[in-house]
Amino acid sequence: MTLNARKLTIALLQRKEISITIISLITISFFYSLQPKFLSPANVDVLLKITPELGIPALGVTLLMIAGEFDLSVGSVFAFTSLFTTLLLEMGVNPWLSVLLALGACSLIGLSHGLITVKTGIPSFITTLGGLLVWRGVALVITGGLPKFFAMPTEFTNIMAGKITTFLHAQMLWFFGIAIIFLLILERHKFGNWIYSTGGKKDAARAMGINTDKVKIICFILSSFTAGLGGIIQSARLNQALPNQGEGLEFDAIAAAVIGGTSLFGGAGTIIGTIIGEYLSRIIENGLIIIRAPSYYFRLYIGIVVIIAVIINLYIQRRAIRIRG
């Protein structure tokens, strides 16, 4: 290989996103070969429509994981935020204000998870496991376990989840808008450097004067906020707030982040990786439905893909180091 070709190969291999993109393309061809309808415009449109509402929480979870913490409560906060909105609507609060208040409430939930974790030193795995049970419980208490009508004005549902043209939905703009903001924070803003330092080596970050507690708390807030926003978008799309909506989302979000190269130990990860990881998860879910596999298979395949992705990432990383010599 010439020097330039070698350099290019190394640069490509270092991008974890490349391997996961290849896995996605293989997966797409697999489902397409079994059932050509998989790539029909109607099905692609469905995929594009449902991915953002589940992908937005994964973006927040990614930031928090890079900072070295977990959030197992996102699925419950996802449901809580929508249901809290309907509760305010029933009390006669202005719809727009209701949503703002609900998003404020879910940010406070993130703040509480962050404060408890940071101030008491309890692992976030435990704090947010508590959050998972508590907020789902509150959601069930609010509704008595029944679905609620998400009575929002049409303008609102259009802004959150309206169809703009074929293959372009409002929720995609939210997804990519937030992705771009988070990407700029991580790669181009000092707060991103603080997030990576906090998750990569907390003591070093502290010694360099970074307030790691504050960094973590802000990431907890962002994680809850994005979960709540995802819930609002789903409810706007369905015109319903469901007590069981977002069940299992916590694991889907962590899976998407890990498939995309985010480290379970903190200190590494990218937004683009999570976006690709999220689409791959949804492609597998949707593809299994299209080929009429029993729905139980979804978790099984995602589990396998998570493990394969992590192994490939590790392998490629080591190879890239070896090539450099």
Next chain:
Amino acid sequence: MSKNKPLVEMIDIHKWFGRVYALQGVDFTVNHAEVVGLVGDNGAGKSTLMKILSGLYPPDKGEIYFDGKKVKFSSPKDAMNLGIETIYQDIAIAPLMNITRNVFMGRELERKIGPISFLDLRRMERESLNALRNLGLEIEDMKMPVENLSGGQRQGVVIARAMYFKSKLLILDEPTNNLSVKESLRVLEFIRELKNQNISSVFITHNLHHVYPVADKIVVLSHGKKVGEFRKEETSIEHITHLITLG
């Protein structure tokens, strides 16, 4: 800043940890552009004394003067702002982050685009490259994760960072621990380079053979007390070893 006065003067420093009397009235001075070896057996109080100087612990009694002015630190940030930088045993870097991001950790360079301040990555990269070159570290790729560097190179990155931010005093806590002989020699080279650039350093170690070649002055602690302070010319490795072991 007066050149006649010492850079650091710690006078009659006492520190208790519960019932443990860790420092029992220690005086400690560092002059400008001086390499001080701080030696002693484990538990002699070396690290405690330096943690007080770096702002991590307050002394229970005693005074600290820096550049002739009396100072009181409430956090490491206060000490850093004055130009006292500490490199701990478990190096102050995040292994998964690249060299540039580590050099500027917590002190990022920014550039305004409209109302928002973004990282000035190009300048950060250029400055990191220069800082490493000034130290004699030849690494080209500033985007390389630090985990790919050798132990000595990592120490180099941290020392280059301290030099770039114009520290006046660098405290190195066992910088040659876990390093090969060759790598240790490189770190000693870095310390000599610091002195050339008029930066003082305190080299904490229990390995006398590492500090002896570079030190101007050697201070010996034992059981929380200073038991000796010598210009290198006035002493020998044998003499100091004797002091450390017998107190």
